[in-house]
Amino acid sequence: MGNFSRILIIAVCCMTMFAVPCSSAEKSSPSGYHQEGEDFLIPDVALYEMMVEEYSQETTSIRISQSIVGPGKTLEPHDPDMMEPDSGPFLNEIEEMDLIADPFEIVNRFFFHFNDKLYFWFLKPIGTGYGKVVPEPLRVSVRNFFSNLAMPIRAVNCILQGKFKGFGIEITRFVVNSTVGVAGFGDPAKQVYNLDPQDEDLGQTLGSYGLGPAFYITWPVLGPSSLRDTIGMAGDTFLNPLTYGIENIGYNFAVRGYDQVNRTSLKIGDYESLKKSALDPYVSLRDAYHQYRKSKIKK
Amino acid sequence: MGFKLFLSGIVFLFLSTVIQDQALAGKPTDSIRKTTDKIIGIVSDPDLKETDKRKEKDLLIRKAVDEIFDWREMSRRTLARHWRKRTEQEIKEFIDLFGKLLERTYLDKVEGYSGEEVLYKGEAVDGDYGVVKIMIITKKETEISVFYRMKKKGDDWFVYDISVGGVSLINNYRTQFNSIIVRSSFKKLMKKLKAKVEE
Numbered sequence: 018m019g020n021f022s023r024i025l026i027i028a029v030c031c032m033t034m035f036a037v038p039c040s041s042a043e044k045s046s047p048s049g050y051h052q053e054g055e056d057f058l059i060p061d062v063a064l065y066e067m068m069v070e071e072y073s074q075e076t077t078s079i080r081i082s083q084s085i086v087g088p089g090k091t092l093e094p095h096d097p098d099m100m101e102p103d104s105g106p107f108l109n110e111i112e113e114m115d116l117i118a119d120p121f122e123i124v125n126r127f128f129f130h131f132n133d134k135l136y137f138w139f140l141k142p143i144g145t146g147y148g149k150v151v152p153e154p155l156r157v158s159v160r161n162f163f164s165n166l167a168m169p170i171r172a173v174n175c176i177l178q179g180k181f182k183g184f185g186i187e188i189t190r191f192v193v194n195s196t197v198g199v200a201g202f203g204d205p206a207k208q209v210y211n212l213d214p215q216d217e218d219l220g221q222t223l224g225s226y227g228l229g230p231a232f233y234i235t236w237p238v239l240g241p242s243s244l245r246d247t248i249g250m251a252g253d254t255f256l257n258p259l260t261y262g263i264e265n266i267g268y269n270f271a272v273r274g275y276d277q278v279n280r281t282s283l284k285i286g287d288y289e290s291l292k293k294s295a296l297d298p299y300v301s302l303r304d305a306y307h308q309y310r311k312s313k314i315k316k
Numbered sequence: 317m318g319f320k321l322f323l324s325g326i327v328f329l330f331l332s333t334v335i336q337d338q339a340l341a342g343k344p345t346d347s348i349r350k351t352t353d354k355i356i357g358i359v360s361d362p363d364l365k366e367t368d369k370r371k372e373k374d375l376l377i378r379k380a381v382d383e384i385f386d387w388r389e390m391s392r393r394t395l396a397r398h399w400r401k402r403t404e405q406e407i408k409e410f411i412d413l414f415g416k417l418l419e420r421t422y423l424d425k426v427e428g429y430s431g432e433e434v435l436y437k438g439e440a441v442d443g444d445y446g447v448v449k450i451m452i453i454t455k456k457e458t459e460i461s462v463f464y465r466m467k468k469k470g471d472d473w474f475v476y477d478i479s480v481g482g483v484s485l486i487n488n489y490r491t492q493f494n495s496i497i498v499r500s501s502f503k504k505l506m507k508k509l510k511a512k513v514e515e
Contacts, residue, residue, distance in 0.1 A: 116491060153455070153456065157456055157457050204457070283456050283458075286428075290421075290424055290425070293421075293424065293515075294417070294420070294421040294424070295488075295492060296489075296492050296493070296496060296505075296508050296509065296512055297492045297495060297496065300491055300492045300495050301488055301491075301492055303491075304483075304487065304488050304491040304492070305483045305488055308482060308483045308484060308487060308488070309481060309482050309483050311482070312481075312482025312483075313482065
């Protein structure tokens with residue numbers, strides 16, 4: 018009970034903290050471009066204007082990152098040609114030149130290799146062994162349990178983004194899955210009532226307020242992230258009941274580690290196929306992360 | 317009684333979405349559906365399951381994919397600003413190698429197929445461009461949204477990009493290739509491509 022009220026207090030604090038920028042961001046956002054649903058269908062003229070706008074933003078952000086990098090290091094230059102204005106009326110076209118700044122590439126590449134080894138030497142063998150002992154449906158249930166537990170992260174971030182329907186769905190999902198779904202191991206909310214989880218986090222919330230990713234970071238163990246998403250991740254741990262539920266640090270890490278192994282066991286092969294299809298796996302992962310987060314924020 | 321009403325409500329909702337789905341489906345969706353069904357047919361064909369039939373199977377999938385993938389357009393979009401600086405010979409070589417890499421990536425994904433559900437979530441067309449949205453539901457209960465971006469040529473629609481879970485394949489390769497060309501050269505890129513395809 019005490020833990021729950023602590024979460025509630027933090028949630029309320031966060032909400033008040035973000036209430037001001039939230040409403041102002043809503044007012045200042047350009048109307049029309051990112052309407053729900055058909056957002057990729059926009060007329061030619063508007064698209065071209067957006068491209069020009071995006072290009073000028075892009076060049077300024079590159080200039081900024083260049084000053085961080087220093088003069089010795091070359092960054093991939095941007096060229097308006099790359100946008101190919103004749104290449105079609107889809108939003109996709111203008112995003113094609115959108116790169117995430119990477120001023121700490123050397124460090125990031127180091128940790129990329131570190132994580133690569135960590136995966137192939139430890140996580141993968143452990144995940145594979147675990148997967149052989151525990152049948153897949155049970156592992157899916159365990160994943161459901163942990164994700165049900167993390168409901169406050171999604172629910173609070175729905176509110177922070179003004180997605181009240183999403184908030185309602187998350188609460189309903191939690192109630193249904195915690196009871197009918199037996200403590201969250203099952204997902205009847207989705208299977209019976211067709212309520213999809215609202216995958217929201219603080220990084221996305223900050224992104225929806227107009228904050229860019231700033232620059233790319235590869236964290237050891239945790240993997241790809243950005244400055245914005247790292248701040249988000251740190252904030253979200255306050256909303257995760259796991260943070261409060263298990264006070265013994267050793268047990269806490271053990272439970273999180275188990276969650277990680279379980280998830281890994283369900284994702285074996287994903288990283289391998291990325292690596293296999295890439296000419297430069299580091300750049301491929303960086304770009305995939307950037308594109309993935311952008312598409313999440315747009316939703 | 318109330319439960320019956322509830323059930324019939326669900327059935328009605330379900331039916332209306334099915335009907336809507338079909339009403340929305342146009343030519344781009346049709347061609348994606350045709351190819352997807354063909355590939356699923358090949359992959360789940362028990363006669364082709366044996367390992368010695370692997371080559372034959374790959375060839376059949378390749379043929380099916382060739383019919384709707386526009387390799388040239390994909391290559392052009394991937395090289396972007398570097399495209400214009402290439403000679404016709406270089407372009408030919410590039411399309412050949414890049415096509416092979418894409419095919420292999422695609423084959424890798426398709427060959428793991430084991431009865432996953434494929435749902436057609438509609439399409440959007442604007443002039444000669446279109447998007448077909450599909451959803452793949454895996455055995456592990458994860459949903460993967462896939463967008464096929466297509467361009468009309470004559471009467472037919474051809475794929476020029478595939479987005480998986482919000483990540484465009486062409487954008488991803490463009491970023492990689494650009495980084496390699498800018499840091500070294502186009503020749504180096506071709507060398508790396510060749511090595512990757514032969515891997």
